[in-house]
Amino acid sequence: MAIKTGGGFLNEINVTPFVDVMLVLLIIFMVTAPLMTQGVEVDLPATRTVKSLPQDAEHLVLTVKKDGTLFLDEYQVGMDELEEHLKRLVATQKKQLFLRADKEVAYGAVVRVMGEIKGAGIDRLGIVAEQDKDDKK
Numbered sequence: 001m002a003i004k005t006g007g008g009f010l011n012e013i014n015v016t017p018f019v020d021v022m023l024v025l026l027i028i029f030m031v032t033a034p035l036m037t038q039g040v041e042v043d044l045p046a047t048r049t050v051k052s053l054p055q056d057a058e059h060l061v062l063t064v065k066k067d068g069t070l071f072l073d074e075y076q077v078g079m080d081e082l083e084e085h086l087k088r089l090v091a092t093q094k095k096q097l098f099l100r101a102d103k104e105v106a107y108g109a110v111v112r113v114m115g116e117i118k119g120a121g122i123d124r125l126g127i128v129a130e131q132d133k134d135d136k137k
Contacts (some may be wrong), residue, residue: 058095058096059095059096059097059098059126060072060073060089060090060095060096060097060098061073061097061098061099061100061128062082062086062097062098062099062100062113062117063100063101064099064100064101064102064105064109064110064113065102065105066102066104066105068105068109070082070113072085072086072089079112079113079116082113082116082120083116083119083120086116086117086120086122087120087121090120090122096124096126097117097122097124097125097126098125098126098127098128099113099114099117099125099126099127099128100128101113
C-alpha cells in the first residue's frame with residue numbers, strides 16, 4: 001500500500017521498528033530457553049567413566065524417579081502408555097533415548113522399563129550416571 005505525500009507516493013516500508021522488536025524477542029528467548037530445560041530431579045548412581053549428555057535436540061531422556069514414576073523429558077507417563085509414546089517420539093523420529101534412573105530404584109523396575117523400551121523397537125539406549133567423586137581429577 002502506497003502512502004501519498006506532497007510530491008508523489010512513498011512505497012517503502014520502514015522495517016527499523018520491526019527489527020528492533022525482533023531483536024528484543026530474540027534476546028528474551030535466548031535468556032529464557034536454558035531455564036526451561038531443568039528436567040526431573042533424581043539421585044543418579046556414580047561410576048568411573050562418564051561422558052556428558054549431548055546437548056542437541058535429537059535425543060529424549062526417560063527418567064525413573066525413586067517412587068517409580070516415569071518422565072519422558074519433563075512429561076509424566078504411565079508404564080502402560082510408555083511403549084506407545086516411545087514408538088511415536090523415538091522410533092519413528094529416529095531420536096536417541098537415554099535412561100536416567102534414581103540409584104534407589106529397584107533393579108527389577110529398571111529392567112521392566114528397559115523391556116518396554118525394547119518392545120517399542122528401540123535397539124540403542126544410553127544410560128545416564130554421575131562421575132564417581134573419588135575418580136574426579
